[in-house]
Amino acid sequence: MKILKLLLPALMVLGLSFSTAWAAGQLAAERGEAIFNDPDFAGISTSCSSCHHNGQGLKKVGEKTGFNILGETEASLEDAVNYCIAIFGNGQAIDVDSPKMKDLTAYIKTLR
């Protein structure tokens, strides 16, 4: 009985932190989707979604480990996003560790 008294709260805390982490991931992806559809993001000439309509060309991109765009090798998803911002969008690359990049990549990883 004593073990249950100890185990139960521990399990509850564990469950709560898992669901909190899940909800945080959901919110990040939702913010990322808004950025993806934003025509004014990072000074780009047109939104990500106008070229990648319905995530076109980005399905399962979150699972890739290497990127090659127009013969240029990009080491990470963040670098590939910045390449797109600068080269295709004519915009200003953003900090790879910024909250906006985290939200954007969280959304891209939901595309399958």
Ligand code: HEC
């Ligand atoms: C003007 C059109 C255009 C815009 C705007 C654009 N992209 Fe792209 N994107 C492309 C093209 C074209 C490719 C290269 C596809 C290929 O090589 O198969 C690409 C490639 C990518 C890749 C790499 C895909 C892979 O499989 O390696 C990512 C990630 C990406 N874009 C994300 C974005 C994001 C995020 C935005 C908005 C910030 C964006 N793109 C805006 C046209 C665009």
